[in-house]
Amino acid sequence: MAKENMAVNEAVVNGAVNEAATNEVVTGALQVSREIYMAKKTKKKYHAYFVKCLIRGHETKADIVPQKMGKGMIDGGGFELLDYVFEGTDKVYIEREYEEYSQDGIKKERTIYTVWSADANGEVLKVSVTPNRLSDKAKLDAMFDAIA
DSSP: OHHHHHHHHHHHHTTOOOTTTGGGOOTTOEEEEEEEEEOTTTOOEEEEEEEEEEETTEEEEEEEEEOBOGGGOBOTTHHHHHHHHHTTOSOEEEEEEEEEEEETTEEEEEEEEEEEEEOTTOOEEEEEEEESSHHHHHHHHHHHHHHO
16 A cells, blocks of 8 residues: 555646546645554554655655644544544545734744644544654655645
């Protein structure tokens, strides 16, 4: 699945029109993948969520996680929602948008990342996510800039 995702994002980034990939591409969005990994201590299986894309010919991967609570703590309940987004489909996308807000009279801007998919009935489920690390944010922003 990861190689498939790579091809879709490469087609978007390079602007190629690939008839086979046409149904896979959503303008302004990148495809999200997941893979199973096993925790070293507990031996439990979990999903890791990520976006892969080619940037200037280099395979780039950015990890994403549910929204973080204060001080970098991840809200573990958000992983359940991410599983719901993947339920019944392999076509899951991430979008980026900017939001302006005011805090203590100072105008600020933040980036909002949203993962979404549509089920067979066309019902869309959206979940807010965040890059796992600062380097993942930089990679994700570079991916979106490349397809803009």
